[in-house]
Amino acid sequence: xxxxxxxxxxxxxxxxxxxxxxxxxxxxxxxxxxxxxxxxxxxxxxxxxxxxxxxxxxxxxxxxxxxxxxxxxxxxxxxxxxxxxxxxxxxxxxxxxx
Amino acid sequence: xxxxxxxxxxxxxxxxxxxxxxxxxxxxxxxxxxxxxxxxxxxxxxxxxxxxxxxxxxxxxxxxxxxxxxxxxxxxxxxxxxxxxxxxxxxxxxxxxxxxxxxxxxxxxxxxxxxxxxxxxxxxxxxxxxxxxxxxxxxxxxxxxxxxxxxxxxxxxxxxxxxxxxxxxxxxxxxxxxxxxxxxxxxxxxxxxxx
Numbered sequence: 001x002x003x004x005x006x007x008x009x010x011x012x013x014x015x016x017x018x019x020x021x022x023x024x025x026x027x028x029x030x031x032x033x034x035x036x037x038x039x040x041x042x043x044x045x046x047x048x049x050x051x052x053x054x055x056x057x058x059x060x061x062x063x064x065x066x067x068x069x070x071x072x073x074x075x076x077x078x079x080x081x082x083x084x085x086x087x088x089x090x091x092x093x094x095x096x097x098x
Numbered sequence: 099x100x101x102x103x104x105x106x107x108x109x110x111x112x113x114x115x116x117x118x119x120x121x122x123x124x125x126x127x128x129x130x131x132x133x134x135x136x137x138x139x140x141x142x143x144x145x146x147x148x149x150x151x152x153x154x155x156x157x158x159x160x161x162x163x164x165x166x167x168x169x170x171x172x173x174x175x176x177x178x179x180x181x182x183x184x185x186x187x188x189x190x191x192x193x194x195x196x197x198x199x200x201x202x203x204x205x206x207x208x209x210x211x212x213x214x215x216x217x218x219x220x221x222x223x224x225x226x227x228x229x230x231x232x233x234x235x236x237x238x239x240x241x242x243x244x245x246x247x248x249x250x251x252x253x254x255x256x257x258x259x260x261x262x263x264x265x266x267x268x269x270x271x272x273x274x275x276x277x278x279x280x281x282x283x284x285x286x287x288x289x290x291x292x293x
Contacts, residue, residue: 010189012185012188012189012193012198014110014111014112014113014198014201015107015110015111015197015198016110019107019110019111041188042188043184043185043188043189044185044188044189066196067195067196067197068196068197068198069189069193069196069197069198069199071189071190071191
């Protein structure tokens with residue numbers, strides 16, 4: 001069972017992020033949604049969507065996003081299992097930045 | 099309840115609300131003005147039977163409604179189809195079955211309904227005194243005066259609505275719209291005097 005899902009999504013300006021976040025938060029197994037717009041184009045906008053819950057169903061989320069006119073660019077992070085596990089920083093991450 | 103929720107969502111997504119407001123005011127004004135023209139014209143030539151006003155009035159109202167419905171649907175559908183194509187090109191996907199596509203199709207239908215119903219609503223309200231006069235409630239002459247008053251009142255109210263939308267002086271906007279009706283009325287009343 002998925003506990004956290006981070007998606008990179010392309011969406012039209014309408015429906016708004018408010019409508020989209022409400023639609024996603026009403027899905028079964030979803031406890032909370034965060035949508036952040038990071039790029040706005042003339043017709044579309046790119047959003048980073050974080051979905052947290054006890055039992056997030058990826059297929060249902062995908063279907064809802066398509067129903068709202070949005071498309072998933074990439075799945076950037078998935079956390080699943082009984083416990084929510086944060087990404088761990090390793091020395092390689094630091095050296096990669098240098 | 100679910101049906102109305104869906105309609106509200108489609109209205110929000112398609113952004114049709116301000117467009118349909120414009121359609122409503124524009125066409126209701128047309129409806130009231132047309133009937134005012136028919137009634138005042140009949141008043142000038144002193145028509146004694148209300149049927150000479152009711153039938154041309156109903157004919158004009160029906161024609162305006164049908165023209166509004168078809169005209170708005172064709173125009174809105176063409177514009178929306180173009181918008182959808184542009185959006186689908188940007189999204190690189192088919193949006194036909196998404197809420198965006200459904201809202202787009204709904205918007206054309208909604209706009210045409212508003213465009214078709216508004217002149218009918220205004221026209222039939224203006225003709226109401228003649229319907230009542232045909233069942234013998236009052237004379238044709240009184241029905242004409244009442245009908246003119248209703249037409250002018252509708253024009254004023256539409257102006258008030260415009261003032262409310264633009265958040266400006268509602269009475270001033272109402273008066274501006276009323277002036278159009280008053281000009282028509284005065285011109286024809288002068289014709290009646292000079293006849």
